[in-house]
Amino acid sequence: MMRTARAATPRAGRLGAALAVLAGTALVLLAATALALFPARAADAATPVPEIHGGLDAVFSSRSDGFSYNTIGYGMTPFDAYQLRLMVAAQPNSAFNLDAEVRFSEAGGVWLYGAYATWTPNRDRDFHLQIGKLPWAVGTWGERSDPEHNPLIGVPLIYSFPTALQDDVIPPNGDALINAPPPVAWSSEYDSTGGEERGMRIVDDSKWDVGATLRGDLHPLEVAVGFVQGAPGSPAPGRDTNDGKSVLGRIGLRPWPMLRFGVSGSWGPYLNDAVAWSLPWKDHVTQYDQELGMADVEIVAGHLELRGEGAINVWQTPTVGDLRVWGGYGEARFSLATRWAIAARADRLRFSDVLDSAGRALPWDHDLDRLEGGIEYRVERRTSLKAVGQRTWDHDAGENEIYHVDLVALQFTISY
Numbered sequence: 001m002m003r004t005a006r007a008a009t010p011r012a013g014r015l016g017a018a019l020a021v022l023a024g025t026a027l028v029l030l031a032a033t034a035l036a037l038f039p040a041r042a043a044d045a046a047t048p049v050p051e052i053h054g055g056l057d058a059v060f061s062s063r064s065d066g067f068s069y070n071t072i073g074y075g076m077t078p079f080d081a082y083q084l085r086l087m088v089a090a091q092p093n094s095a096f097n098l099d100a101e102v103r104f105s106e107a108g109g110v111w112l113y114g115a116y117a118t119w120t121p122n123r124d125r126d127f128h129l130q131i132g133k134l135p136w137a138v139g140t141w142g143e144r145s146d147p148e149h150n151p152l153i154g155v156p157l158i159y160s161f162p163t164a165l166q167d168d169v170i171p172p173n174g175d176a177l178i179n180a181p182p183p184v185a186w187s188s189e190y191d192s193t194g195g196e197e198r199g200m201r202i203v204d205d206s207k208w209d210v211g212a213t214l215r216g217d218l219h220p221l222e223v224a225v226g227f228v229q230g231a232p233g234s235p236a237p238g239r240d241t242n243d244g245k246s247v248l249g250r251i252g253l254r255p256w257p258m259l260r261f262g263v264s265g266s267w268g269p270y271l272n273d274a275v276a277w278s279l280p281w282k283d284h285v286t287q288y289d290q291e292l293g294m295a296d297v298e299i300v301a302g303h304l305e306l307r308g309e310g311a312i313n314v315w316q317t318p319t320v321g322d323l324r325v326w327g328g329y330g331e332a333r334f335s336l337a338t339r340w341a342i343a344a345r346a347d348r349l350r351f352s353d354v355l356d357s358a359g360r361a362l363p364w365d366h367d368l369d370r371l372e373g374g375i376e377y378r379v380e381r382r383t384s385l386k387a388v389g390q391r392t393w394d395h396d397a398g399e400n401e402i403y404h405v406d407l408v409a410l411q412f413t414i415s416y
Contacts (some may be wrong), residue, residue: 011219048088054416057083061409068183069368069392069405072160073206074108078153079409081106085113085146095121110416114208127216131327133237136203137224137248137310138211138264140296145205147413149226151305151333151343154372158311158327159205162198164365165315165323166274167234167241170279174320174354175363181352182396184405200233200270202292202313209235209236211245222262225249231270232289233292233315244286246267252296260298270315280318288316303335323364324352344373367395382415 058234061079070077076380083105090098095223098117117130141159145149164180171177183198213226230236231246244338246268256259271285279285299306310328317323327350333343347370353361390407 011158015235016079026129033137037301050088053087053089055085055146055148056412057085058412059153059409060411061407064405064407064408065184066390066392066405067111069370069394070154070160070390070407071162071183072155073204074111076108076206078147078150078155079407080293083147084108085415087107095119108325115181115204120387125216126218127214129212129214131212133208133210134213136205136232137215137226137250137292138232138266138274138292139203139250140262140307141206141309141316148384148415151331151341151376152345152372152374153409153411154345154370154390155205156309156345157203157347157349157370158309158329159367160201161368162201163325163351164199165317167270168274170219170275170318172270174356174362174364177320177323177354178356178362180365182366182394200315202311204235204323207235208235213249220254222250222252222254222260223284225262227229230266232266232292233290233313234270234272242269242285243273243276246270246290248292250294258299258301262296263361264294264296265292283318283406288318290315305333307331320354320364322352325365328352339378340379341376342374343376346371363395369393369395384413386411386413 046329048089058380059079059081060415062271067077067079070079072078073368076083083103084328085101085103087099087101089100092098097120099118101113101114102110104110110134114133114135116130116134119129119131120127139159141156145155145159145390148155162183165171176241181198209228209230209232211226211228213224216222225247226249227247228235229245230242232248234241236242246266248264248266250262250264252260252262267289269286269288270290271288273285293312294309296309297307308328308330309328313325313327317325327348329345329347331343333341335341347368349368351365351367354364355361358413370390370392372388372390374386377385379385388408390409392402392406393402393404395402
């Protein structure tokens, strides 16, 4: 029988997970029912012809190991040579909107980024129920993640860096994590046609999950609550990978136009059913959760925009206990003139310790720091040029050294 690093209570674990999912589902359904009682406008706002938007992002970058620290899923990075985006929006009647986005790149091929329906019973109230493959209801990065609104080219580490922990492999001991291939080695061996990725991200922004979310803006209060099939670090937009669901949401305040802040979180199982055979006796994959807490702040004053997010994440495991990671970023953008702007972002990731076979306490993955800065020129409203430089510091505790990798890139973005 395998030993576990934490006390396992199968019945209580399954009951807790079930109650959490039921509570999240009940909140969404009760709110939707309340919305249905609101008087709706007449069906005169429908758009019979779908609206089509899109964009091309072309990047010219230096060849560097820095690509390994910028992966965003499907073997891609935001520094790849190009990406095409196609968005389709339709309004079959006054209460429903349909949105879908397809993306294409040489590294990732073609994939469905998002596809969801939005139900707005009353157009005079900013409350919506969204169902489908939809944006994450945690954090605020998703609101400006597309290249048109990203002040730089890179993606914050808490939304992009693949850790050494996988959702379909249980680490037998601390050595398996500490000695996992570093990002550079993993990247060189990665099969860009669709092979296995290194591991889970805290929030995988490149892979939205399937679920339902209620979103509303009751000024100054912002609310989002819902559930998804998988977890922020291991989304399951296709076939569900376990019997559980994750409950997630955000509560925010905008007391003044210049200030916005909030907290968000998620809780739910992340392990794939494929590992059930390797669990301790009587344990179930739904007993082991990803627990995520986040905070965000935004200050916009004239030409200056300041934003930041922090995250505390825990992955529960049956063999090495709770694996924690802390991370966050601070971002600044300053408009120099009508067409010019400068921006900078500082990132950090820190991992908790596990014991190796020699009894040493070492971080279970590489601690990382990153600094990225650049300048942007708006050719016109939806066409821009960005030039950025990025440096990532890798703290390899196993080798007791810190090394860095650099990237320099120029991005051309045009949207319509």
